[in-house]
Amino acid sequence: MNHEDENELFDRLEAEMSADSDAEVVDLEAARSARTGSADRSPDSAPGGSGAESVGESADESAPVMVDLPAPVGPGRWERLRAAKRRPVLPVWARSKPEFVGAAGWAVGHIGHAAAFHGVRLPWYAAVLAARAPVGCAKFVGGTLRWVTDAEGEPLRQAAARRENAEEYLKLSRQRDRRVRLRAILLTLAAFVGPLLALALWVLAPTWMLAVAMAAAVAAFGFVGTPADKPIVSRAVVVPEVERLTSTIVERALGSLGIAEINKALGKGGEGIKFPAPITRDGPGWRADVDLPYGVTVPDILDRREKLASGLRRPLGCVWPEPVPDEHAGRMMLWVGDKPLNKVKPPTWPLTNGGTASLFKPLPFGTDQRGRNVDITLMYDNVLIGAMPGMGKTFSLRTPLLAAALDVLAELLIWELKGTGDLEGLKKVAADYGSGPDDDTCAAALDSIRYVHKDLERRAKVIASLPKDKCPENKVTPELAANRSLGLHPLVLAIDECQELFSHPEYGKEAGALCTAIIKRGRALGVILLLATQRPDKESLPPAISANVGMRFCLRVMGQIENDMILGTSMYKNGIRATSFTKSDKGIGYLIGAADDPQIVRTYYIDGPSADAICDRARKARQDAGTLTGLAAGKEPERRPAADTLLDDILAVVPAGETKVWSETVIGRLAELRPELYGTWTDETGEWDAARLSAALKPYGVKAVQVNRRVDGKVVNRRGIDRSHIVKAIAERDGNRDAG
Numbered sequence: 171m172n173h174e175d176e177n178e179l180f181d182r183l184e185a186e187m188s189a190d191s192d193a194e195v196v197d198l199e200a201a202r203s204a205r206t207g208s209a210d211r212s213p214d215s216a217p218g219g220s221g222a223e224s225v226g227e228s229a230d231e232s233a234p235v236m237v238d239l240p241a242p243v244g245p246g247r248w249e250r251l252r253a254a255k256r257r258p259v260l261p262v263w264a265r266s267k268p269e270f271v272g273a274a275g276w277a278v279g280h281i282g283h284a285a286a287f288h289g290v291r292l293p294w295y296a297a298v299l300a301a302r303a304p305v306g307c308a309k310f311v312g313g314t315l316r317w318v319t320d321a322e323g324e325p326l327r328q329a330a331a332r333r334e335n336a337e338e339y340l341k342l343s344r345q346r347d348r349r350v351r352l353r354a355i356l357l358t359l360a361a362f363v364g365p366l367l368a369l370a371l372w373v374l375a376p377t378w379m380l381a382v383a384m385a386a387a388v389a390a391f392g393f394v395g396t397p398a399d400k401p402i403v404s405r406a407v408v409v410p411e412v413e414r415l416t417s418t419i420v421e422r423a424l425g426s427l428g429i430a431e432i433n434k435a436l437g438k439g440g441e442g443i444k445f446p447a448p449i450t451r452d453g454p455g456w457r458a459d460v461d462l463p464y465g466v467t468v469p470d471i472l473d474r475r476e477k478l479a480s481g482l483r484r485p486l487g488c489v490w491p492e493p494v495p496d497e498h499a500g501r502m503m504l505w506v507g508d509k510p511l512n513k514v515k516p517p518t519w520p521l522t523n524g525g526t527a528s529l530f531k532p533l534p535f536g537t538d539q540r541g542r543n544v545d546i547t548l549m550y551d552n553v554l555i556g557a558m559p560g561m562g563k564t565f566s567l568r569t570p571l572l573a574a575a576l577d578v579l580a581e582l583l584i585w586e587l588k589g590t591g592d593l594e595g596l597k598k599v600a601a602d603y604g605s606g607p608d609d610d611t612c613a614a615a616l617d618s619i620r621y622v623h624k625d626l627e628r629r630a631k632v633i634a635s636l637p638k639d640k641c642p643e644n645k646v647t648p649e650l651a652a653n654r655s656l657g658l659h660p661l662v663l664a665i666d667e668c669q670e671l672f673s674h675p676e677y678g679k680e681a682g683a684l685c686t687a688i689i690k691r692g693r694a695l696g697v698i699l700l701l702a703t704q705r706p707d708k709e710s711l712p713p714a715i716s717a718n719v720g721m722r723f724c725l726r727v728m729g730q731i732e733n734d735m736i737l738g739t740s741m742y743k744n745g746i747r748a749t750s751f752t753k754s755d756k757g758i759g760y761l762i763g764a765a766d767d768p769q770i771v772r773t774y775y776i777d778g779p780s781a782d783a784i785c786d787r788a789r790k791a792r793q794d795a796g797t798l799t800g801l802a803a804g805k806e807p808e809r810r811p812a813a814d815t816l817l818d819d820i821l822a823v824v825p826a827g828e829t830k831v832w833s834e835t836v837i838g839r840l841a842e843l844r845p846e847l848y849g850t851w852t853d854e855t856g857e858w859d860a861a862r863l864s865a866a867l868k869p870y871g872v873k874a875v876q877v878n879r880r881v882d883g884k885v886v887n888r889r890g891i892d893r894s895h896i897v898k899a900i901a902e903r904d905g906n907r908d909a910g
């Protein structure tokens with residue numbers, strides 16, 4: 171027991187004794203030992219005597235457990251200093267080359283505009299100054315005379331006279347006399363020296379100096395003669411006035427949301443809203459960090475973004491509350507832009523007018539609310555883009571594809587399954603391309619996916635065979651990608667409106683399985699898959715794909731399920747909600763996987779003609795580098811039809827003992843084996859169609875034979891197959907494959 175405990179016990183005993191004078195005298199020794207025993211809480215040290223026991227126990231039970239220590243404990247100043255966030259020495263715009271170039275370009279443009287604006291108006295300014303010069307001259311003369319006669323002291327002197335304060339009046343008068351004497355001398359001097367100087371200038375100075383002096387004098391008198399409310403120079407730019415974001419405005423807005431805890435905090439005796447950092451200018455807007463009252467989370471605010479915007483008296487597109495990932499759930503970063511994000515003129519894509527790209531390096535994708543460039547690195551990643559129709563999905567897919575086109579090493583396989591030709595320009599550089607929602611395009615897209623899937627095996631073998639010093643991390647490096655003999659160049663497979671393929675009754679399953687495998691294995695092998703869909707549900711987007719893709723971009727969607735299918739599980743719950751975008755927020759979405767934290771990004775707007783021009787440039791670069799392949803080079807694209815299993819299937823259903831079998835029998839057994847493939851081999855009457863089997867076997871050189879069977883005692887002769895012919899065809903096929 172320490173001294174504090176002991177004192178506490180004594181105080182309590184004393185209080186009890188004085189409250190009840192009939193109380194028994196307490197054996198303090200026993201009480202002490204009881205207290206010690208209870209503090210130990212060990213069974214062995216149970217208190218002894220009954221009186222002592224009751225005192226000790228009741229003291230223990232009624233005493234509140236002190237959970238907060240008296241002195242503040244926690245990280246000391248040193249620890250807190252070590253954990254402090256260091257603010258960047260240079261601002262972000264000065265560290266990023268494109269942003270620096272952008273900022274410098276803007277500054278030069280701004281100054282240039284102002285110079286041109288005022289340059290054009292210079293004659294007008296001169297005329298105005300000249301017109302105002304006589305008034306200015308008169309003002310000057312009047313001002314000088316008032317100065318010489320010390321006119322400004324006159325009211326004081328008169329006041330002294332009115333008060334009949336002779337002493338003060340005399341003092342002021344003497345001071346005035348002194349001043350007037352000195353100033354009169356100065357004026358007389360100036361009256362002599364000034365004209366002499368003017369005469370000397372007139373006689374001796376060159377004409378230009380005279381002109382300059384005259385202009386300066388006219389300008390000076392013009393300025394003096396200018397009324398305060400009629401400036402000579404008009405403004406070259408009109409700066410929009412935006413209301414400053416203050417804590418009062420933020421509190422007012424939060425208070426209008428109808429959240430009980432916030433109202434309680436803002437009400438009388440409430441704790442108020444805490445701002446852990448000052449409200450600052452951040453890009454073209456204001457940033458406020460807010461600690462919401464206990465129990466209120468950022469998603470609660472996101473649910474009421476519209477009300478918040480109303481409370482802030484700003485358009486919805488200006489108001490962007492966000493969770494702060496490393497902080498508690500109630501820390502909100504509120505960014506309020508000067509202009510709605512969808513009204514800000516999108517900047518030009520940095521690679522529009524020149525430059526090349528490398529898929530191993532960050533590529534410009536869009537800008538955030540603050541107008542800062544947002545890059546994505548495609549290598550070692552896959553991309554999933556999702557949105558409601560018409561929100562900018564295809565444009566968002568086209569931007570990284572254009573960047574990939576500008577990397578001469580990248581092989582592009584592009585499937586646009588909507589059929590509007592939005593990606594048509596890329597045909598000039600793509601090794602394979604298809605457009606349309608029809609079965610043929612879907613089948614061709616699947617063949618292309620099979621080719622990519624097959625290429626994974628080859629790439630894996632090449633990488634495994636390389637010496638460790640060339641491929642230390644067992645993945646494609648820029649050097650390996652550039653070595654064309656290895657065939658490890660970046661392979662980019664893009665499928666726009668991929669739901670058309672994944673929900674296809676015939677090709678969907680295989681396409682989904684192959685794309686999942688590509689996503690899982692392709693990253694290290696230099697294979698990049700980009701998918702865009704407007705229907706992110708289980709049927710149209712295999713869950714394994716949405717679970718494994720690394721980079722996600724979600725433009726406006728209608729609900730939580732679509733949001734989480736694109737952005738990942740629980741994103742909606744965590745406040746990352748693409749449902750909060752409005753119909754006019756085209757090209758604006760949440761980007762996840764490009765940086766540590768989710769970002770709101772507006773994609774660069776590249777219109778059709780600009781995209782075409784970029785593709786022309788990319789094609790030229792590829793021609794020069796000799797990397798134009800496949801369709802773009804006028805050759806057959808690399809595709810891989812489904813492995814035909816017919817011969818093997820027939821052998822599987824016709825045992826070795828059956829030398830000859832009717833075709834109907836074979837088809838019936840095949841339909842049992844693979845209903846999805848052979849179940850439809852029937853004629854108009856619904857009977858198994860022997861002609862289908864004959865036609866399917868023709869490419870293998872297997873001809874139908876007549877097969878006799880005795881049915882009900884009669885010999886029936888029908889078309890059939892000879893098993894030995896099938897065996898021979900398989901041997902020939904395999905021989906050819908081995909030879910190939």
Ligand SMILES: Nc1ncnc2c1ncn2[C@@H]1O[C@H](COP(=O)(O)OP(=O)(O)OP(=O)(O)O)[C@@H](O)[C@H]1O
Nearest residue numbers: 558559560561562563564565704756757773774775
């Ligand atoms: N970054 C952007 N900035 C401004 N407008 C954009 C941007 N991206 C796209 N848009 C506009 O959105 C429109 C629709 O874009 P897009 O065709 O990419 O949508 P989508 O989602 O693919 O539509 P759909 O589902 O019908 O195919 C475009 O015509 C374009 O005007």
